Amino acid sequence: MKFDDIFQRFTEKSPVAVSVHILLERIFSPDKLNQWFEKTAVNQYTRELSFSSLFELMNGVVFKMFPCVFNAYQSADETIGVSVTSVYNKLNGLEASTSATLVHDTAQEMTEIIEALGGPCKPWLPGYRVKVLDGNCIEATEHRLQVLQNTKAGPLPGKSLNVYDPALEMVIDVFPCEDGHTQEWALLGTVLSTVQARDIWIMDRNFCVRDFLSGIVDRGGFLICRQHASMPWTALGDERYVGNTETGKIYEQWIEVTDTAGRVRKYRRIRVCLNTATRDGEHEICVLTNLPKSVADGRLIAEMYRKRWTIETAFQELEAHLHSEINTLGYPKAALFGFCIALVAYNLLAVVKAALRAVHGEETIENDVSSYYLAGHIGRTHEGMMIALPSEYWVGFQSLPLTELVEVLLQLAHHVKLSQFKKHRRGPKKPPPKRDQFPKQPHVSTARLLAAKKKKKMAP
Numbered sequence: 001m002k003f004d005d006i007f008q009r010f011t012e013k014s015p016v017a018v019s020v021h022i023l024l025e026r027i028f029s030p031d032k033l034n035q036w037f038e039k040t041a042v043n044q045y046t047r048e049l050s051f052s053s054l055f056e057l058m059n060g061v062v063f064k065m066f067p068c069v070f071n072a073y074q075s076a077d078e079t080i081g082v083s084v085t086s087v088y089n090k091l092n093g094l095e096a097s098t099s100a101t102l103v104h105d106t107a108q109e110m111t112e113i114i115e116a117l118g119g120p121c122k123p124w125l126p127g128y129r130v131k132v133l134d135g136n137c138i139e140a141t142e143h144r145l146q147v148l149q150n151t152k153a154g155p156l157p158g159k160s161l162n163v164y165d166p167a168l169e170m171v172i173d174v175f176p177c178e179d180g181h182t183q184e185w186a187l188l189g190t191v192l193s194t195v196q197a198r199d200i201w202i203m204d205r206n207f208c209v210r211d212f213l214s215g216i217v218d219r220g221g222f223l224i225c226r227q228h229a230s231m232p233w234t235a236l237g238d239e240r241y242v243g244n245t246e247t248g249k250i251y252e253q254w255i256e257v258t259d260t261a262g263r264v265r266k267y268r269r270i271r272v273c274l275n276t277a278t279r280d281g282e283h284e285i286c287v288l289t290n291l292p293k294s295v296a297d298g299r300l301i302a303e304m305y306r307k308r309w310t311i312e313t314a315f316q317e318l319e320a321h322l323h324s325e326i327n328t329l330g331y332p333k334a335a336l337f338g339f340c341i342a343l344v345a346y347n348l349l350a351v352v353k354a355a356l357r358a359v360h361g362e363e364t365i366e367n368d369v370s371s372y373y374l375a376g377h378i379g380r381t382h383e384g385m386m387i388a389l390p391s392e393y394w395v396g397f398q399s400l401p402l403t404e405l406v407e408v409l410l411q412l413a414h415h416v417k418l419s420q421f422k423k424h425r426r427g428p429k430k431p432p433p434k435r436d437q438f439p440k441q442p443h444v445s446t447a448r449l450l451a452a453k454k455k456k457k458m459a460p
Contacts, residue, residue, distance in 0.1 A: 015412040017381040025397040064379040091334035096176040099340035107172040119354025132164040132311045145330045156180025157335035164311040170347045178332035195219040210259040227286040242298040248274040252298040321375040355413040370423040
């Protein structure tokens with residue numbers, strides 16, 4: 001592909017930002033998004049404000065190009081063609097199912113690109129697809145809605161269950177719920193419908209529900225789930241010691257569990273006696289699995305469960321690197337849509353990282369590249385790049401064949417200077433020092449404190 005001089009400068013100086021916008025054009029072109037919305041939406045329909053315009057506004061907020069939806073609207077009001085009230089009305093009416101389907105459908109397309117790049121991470125267990133399931137509650141919003149103005153309690157606009165694929169480093173499915181107080185187990189029926197044969201579902205004890213575990217087995221799937229203390233079970237034999245890991249000693253035994261329909265399931269119960277207690281003060285954890293011993297021994301099961309924290313890291317990155325929880329969006333549908341757009345943005349970065357892995361190696365990208373700096377670079381660069389290179393420069397990428405798209409992404413990955421995005425690992429946190437409190441002196445002069453410290457050092 002032949003680039004003009006301006007485009008060439010951006011490909012050399014800002015290849016990450018160029019890669020992200022190419023993917024946006026390819027996967028989220030306006031015509032493609034609007035056609036998808038017309039097929040997917042159940043109750044909503046388009047009058048004047050297109051879904052693609054709404055997506056573009058929210059994408060700018062999520063990537064921190066704009067601090068809020070209103071600021072993004074102000075920057076685009078000449079082209080968007082509707083009032084800000086219409087924008088918020090559209091946001092507030094977006095069905096949660098539409099937001100969830102957007103994540104699912106685009107994740108499938110991005111998976112195809114990652115596989116064509118040769119960029120998936122090393123599998124946790126070859127021959128199986130690992131899926132990590134975890135819940136996320138959107139943080140409390142501002143009290144903007146009239147129904148919230150007389151309560152001191154933090155308003156929760158919703159929650160979701162999320163499925164993370166560690167080989168792709170993407171969230172491939174989301175199951176949103178507008179009721180922020182809904183129990184996570186109440187959403188497991190919709191999750192169960194997505195289970196496929198040879199999936200390995202890794203889950204915390206909140207999902208240790210007998211019927212759900214039994215349903216995974218019925219569908220030919222496998223599970224690695226922390227046992228909930230309240231779940232009834234019967235031992236089928238004595239526990240035996242199977243070895244040590246970094247975290248402690250491993251013991252294993254066969255047990256059986258009867259679900260509410262009376263079906264009896266056999267599971268391996270892996271008990272880890274921890275060298276160091278958890279933050280909750282627990283000295284052991286117990287994990288259930290139906291994986292055969294010939295496929296994974298007790299030590300591997302314990303290690304795979306330990307690595308489930310990767311989805312928690314993903315949520316931390318969403319919060320720290322992207323604007324995933326927009327606390328000015330009080331209506332649940334709007335808040336969940338904002339969260340799902342953040343998941344889509346996170347997945348876009350995963351495709352860029354896959355291209356980098358294909359060029360520079362998985363270990364290098366894992367150890368040395370910070371998603372925080374990648375996201376910050378995009379936020380700083382994108383607006384200027386779009387001024388210098390308006391939309392007509394990018395239209396060709398919308399219909400680019402997959403093989404050519406992969407070639408372009410790999411070329412751009414070669415241009416990336418990894419030192420610009422170097423990860424800096426901090427040491428262990430030190431406990432905060434005890435601070436003096438002076439009720440009659442609410443403020444202090446920093447300059448005076450520094451001068452006093454300097455004077456003390458110079459004293460004989």
